[in-house]
Amino acid sequence: MIKQALLGEFLYEAENTRKILNAIPDSVLDWKPSDKSWTTGQLASHIAEIYNWYEYTFNQNTFDMGIYQYDKGDISTIQNIVAKFENNVSRAQQVIEGSDESTYFNEWKMEMNGKILFAPTPRVQVIRGFLFNHLYHHRGELVVYLRSTGNKVPGLYGPTADDRL
Structure with missing residues (x-):
């Protein structure tokens, strides 16, 4: 049941991500709102890269x-x-479809060079926060x-506001 809910949201939101990425013209790929911000191209690439993290999140x-x-x-x-x-969204979909729901409440963590970056947390919470919500956050930035x-x-x-009703 959880897998089907995650997959349904994933497919719906992947289409939304596709829409926003396809709305970006090449002419703004180097634009960024501040010196500390990513360029549009870097942000869009990061959004595409998040889908590459599904294998690591679901299966490790x-x-x-x-x-990494x-x-x-x-x-x-x-x-x-x-x-x-x-490419990444196709592989991510396969990961979700092949995932084992019995592991969704196993502890998952992220580390870098032995330092804990994301404390042990139930996998399903990480899927919702680290994968899904993280992506929505960056899509919101891309709208701006x-x-x-x-x-x-x-x-x-x-x-x-761009749509005429």
């Missing part, structure tokens, strides 16, 4: 960021970023990036 008890190879990929075009997203650069924002949960 420890995600060691010290050995983050690959932002070629972020020179939105087409490249969307291709990375499509699109607005700030004068681009239209697609409706994710209904019409936006």
Whole structure:
């Protein structure tokens, strides 16, 4: 039952992520709102990369960021970023579909070079927080990036100010 709920949300939200990534024109990939912020391309790539973390979250008890190879990929075009997203989201869906619900309440943690970054927590809580909510947070940032650069924002949960009703 939990798996089906997670999969349903995953599929719905993957489509929303697809919409927002496809709304980004190449002309704004280097734009960022402040010196401390990522560029639009870096943020979009990070969103695509989150889907690469499903294997580590669903099938391992420890995600060691010290050995994880983050690959932002070629972020020179939105087409490249969307291709990375499509590859990662397909693999993530397979991970969810093949996951064992009996492990959803096992403890999971994240560490880097022996230092605990994410304390032992039930896996299902990590799936909702670290994977799902983390992604929604960054998508929200991307909405602000699109607005700030004068681009239209697609409706994710209904019409936006760009939609004429």
